[in-house]
Structure formats: structure tokens, C-alpha cells
Amino acid sequence: MAFMCATGKHRRPGRMKRTTAQAAGVAALTTTGVIGSLAAPALADDIASEQTGLLPVLAVDDSAAPQTDPVAEEIDAQAEAQKDAAWRQAAEEAARKKAAQAAKEAREARERAAREAERKRLNTFVSPIPQSYVSTAYRAGGAVWSSGSHTGIDFHAASGTPVHAVGYGTVVEAGWGGAYGNQVVIRMHDGTYTQYGHLSSIAVSVGQHVEAGQRIGLSGATGNVTGPHLHFEARTSPEYGSDIDPVAYLREHGVRL
Template sequence: MRLPWRHPLLVPVVLCALAVLAARPTDAAEKRRDGADPGISAQVARLYEDAAVATQQYEKGRQEAEAQRARAQRLEALLDRERRDIAVLHEDLGRIARTQYRDGGGLPLTAQIILAGSPEELMRGQQVFSQANLAVNNSIEKSRRAEERLAKDEAKAVAAWQSLEKRKAELAALKTDIEQKLEEARGQLQGQADTSVAAGACRGAVRLDQPPTQVVGGWVAPVETYALSAGFGSGGSRWANRHTGQDFAVPIGTPVRSVGAGRVVKVSCGGPFGIEIVIEQAGGYYTQYAHLAAVTVDQGDQVVPGQWIGQSGTSGNSTGPHLHFEVRVTPELGSAVDPVPWLAARGVPLG
């Protein structure tokens, strides 16, 4: 009979590293250098930062889970072999019993003495009888040991699959918990952004701990993980003329990075772009980051490639969470160039 626990193992390994994150509260003592409380912005930023660390452990966790699944499958294979061996033992017992019956091995000793033609014949019969009994006893003992071993191995297999089921349930619970917390934090962050845009006044920069950056070539994409949506020059009812930038579809709160070294020349809250940042880059170009939920820089700040300058959102004239990114030859709207080949020429292909 087959064990009922055989199934593919589904392990969202990233969640193992998020267990601590799911329970970690916002540190009320974490303050801006100028005294402002980063609040929900810091909480969302930490969620993203810890998730990035967790993804580095994904492969290790997946390999460990696969090894555990392989061990459980090896136990199943062992059980299959043991079941077949026991079936063979049972066949041997039946064959020995049938042979004894045909050869008179089951006759009482008194009957064998009476029917024996000579002492030699009696001795031979007794020898055959003893050998048959020994074979039966050995087979019974071998079968008993095999069945005991089978029972132990079945218990091990059950425990292995139950362990996997328990871990899967724990991971599912963690996944649900972190998704709920992140969704709530995103909602609060965007709510603060909408309030700022409606008032036409920014809350000011939220100074967050910056992750270590390793930039090759001096340029990076404005977000680390993304899906490209509306491109430069796209037409549509949402824009007065043509789309002037490249949109990156990302969730609310995604860290937004400066694509290169430069100086912040504009931070504003209001109008069709919602919360936006404009940075003067090397070579006389300007980059714009719009529809943000929060900013982490102030006008006049110097920034380095890969530095977090804000968090994505859906403020202003936006139909959903995304980053609107532009490259301009002046700080103002109307001087945009296609940002995709511009970044590609600087060693940052998008796709």
C-alpha cells in the first residue's frame, strides 16, 4: 500500500529569511538628522531592504528543501524494495509449506516410525523433516525482521513528509503575514503622499539608512527590479501629446535610485507628476523621477550612483503604482530625450 504523502514540495524559500522581518516593529528612535520621524517610510524601506537580503539566501534554502525532499523520496524507494522483499519471503514460506505437505513432512513422528521401511529411511525422513522445519523457522524469522524494519522505515517516511507539510504551512503563514503588513504599510505611505500632493507641500526628506552600493561604470537603472510599461513617445489619452519618459511598473514603496552622480535641483509635490525629483547629472543632462510616495533627499543635495533618493508610488496623474523616469536636456518639461538608449549608452541596458 502506498503512503499518501507523496507530492511536489513547494517552498517559497525567500520567506525563511523574512521570518524576523515579519515581526520587527518600527524603531521609534530612528529619527531624521534634522529631527523628523521617518515613520512609515522607514518601515517600508526596511521591508524592501530585508527582502533584498533574503533573496540572497533563496538558493541555499531551495537546495536544503530539495535535499530534504530527496531524503523522503529515498525512504519511499526503500519501502518499495522492502515490500517486494517481504512479498518474496511470503512466497518462499508458501512454497516450503507446500513441499512439506507433499513430502509428508507434516506426519507425526509415531507415524513416521511405523511407516519407515528401515532405520536408515527413518533417519533420512527425520533429517529432511528437521531441515524443512529449520528453513521454515528461518524464513519466518527473516520475514518478521523485515516487517519490523518496514514498520520503522514507514514511520520515518511519515515523519519526513509530515515535517515538509508543517514547514509548508509555516511558510504559507509567514507569506500571508508579511504580505498583509507590507500592503498596510504601502497604503499608509501612499496616503501620506496623497495628503502632501493635495496640500502642494512636501513633508521633507526622510533620511533612511542607505544600503551599500556597488556601481560598475558609474550608472545604474532607477529601480533594481521592475517591469517596463509605457515607453518614450507612446500615445494615449493620459498624456496631452506623447509620453515623455519611460515607466517602470513597481509596487508602492520600491526604493528609487539616482541613476548617476549629480545634484538635486528640484523636489516638488503637486501637479500631474505628484511628488517628483529632478537631478542634474554629469554632461548637462537632467533626470526626473515622478509619481513618488516619499523622498529621501532635499533640494541642493549631492547624490551618488545607486543612492536611494525616494520611494515609488502613484501620486499625481497616475493610473497605478509605477516610477515615471525622464532624461532631459534642461530641468524643465518639454526637453526630454528617450531614456532607454540614453541609459544603454552608459552601460545600463533595460529589459
């Protein structure tokens, strides 16, 4: 009985048929002038697949023509832009902080300078008559004083010599003072008081603030005196009898007599 080999979609051609077809292909390539070596590998691959049951895979080298991805490039560009923006923002923030710190330091320096200037102004003392000297000492005795002793010191000065406030303070008395003649009494910033007597004229008024070295009047011989001079007192209150050693007072405040 003769058997017919049914052909179908899932049936593979026999080896004899494949070999015949491959031979025909080689002959055709030779006839058309195509180099036979190009067909040989294909034939070898088919034989190898017949023996191993594996189909050969043709590897294509695409490195010579790299492909670009527009979406990936856009993402990279956005990332770089965000990085640059973050860097600029950080730099601007650092610059703002640096400027703020510099402004703070400058402000603090100005405040320190102002405080130092104020401290110096409040603590600066001078002699009431520069280039003069003490002609009558503190607590000197004699009948010319009602208390029996001198309650201040006298500075040698001709009539009309400028008299200065010894330090910063506020005028609490400016006018006639009985035996002291024309006088000025100043409350100093530390709570003590200074008195300037026998003036020929007064240049300040009650309530006025005065600085160290500011002229407050002119020396003279008003009141109970034997000649022109300046009577100077340092007191703990504006009242008579609260006197303290004026020489020690001035020296404690840096005035050399």
C-alpha cells in the first residue's frame, strides 16, 4: 500500500526537500553572480539548526547609528533647569543672609559707638576755669565764713573770666544766692550737685541741660567776697551744708588740679 504524505501548515518539509531547495538556491546565486560565500553561512546555519533544533539569530550592530529619545532629553533638560534654579535660589538666599548679617553688624557697631559716645559725654569732666589754680582750699578756717570754714574751693580768676560747667547736667538754680552772689547750681548726671558762685553774669537758665566745658557765666565779685574769684562747691544735694571735698570730687572724675 502506498502512503501519501499529507501536507499542511504545521508540517515541516523533509530533509531531502530542504537540501534540494538549498542546492537550488546556491545554484541560483552562482548564476546571478552573487558571491557564493554569502549563501554558505546561510546553508551552514540551516544545517546547524537541523542538528541542534535551534534557530540561528542574526545580531545587528546598531552602535553606528545611536537613537535619541526626545522624552528622555526633555526630562534631562528639565532636571538641569531645576538644578540651576535651585542653585540660584540657594545663592540668592546666602547673599540675602550675608547682607542681613552685615547690616546687623553695622547697626550693632553704630549702637555701640553711640553708647560709647554717650558714656564718654556723661563721664567727661573738666576744670571750671582751665589754666587756673585753687587759691583757697576746702575747709580752710576763718571769720569770713559764717560756718567757720570754707565749704568749697576758690579758683583764681579776674572778673569776666569764662566759667564752665564741669560736666553734663541740668541747671536747677540760676540767680541770686545771698552770700554767694550770682550763682548757678547744676544737678550732675550721677546725682551729685555742683555750685558756681560770685559770678558777674549768668549765661544759663533753670531746666537747661549743659555739657562739660559749656560756658555758664563769667566770674566776678558779687556777694560776700574780698575780690573777684570763682567759688566752686560739690554737694550731695542742692542745699547748703551738703558739701563734699571738691578737689577729691574733680580728681575722681579725671580732672587734674
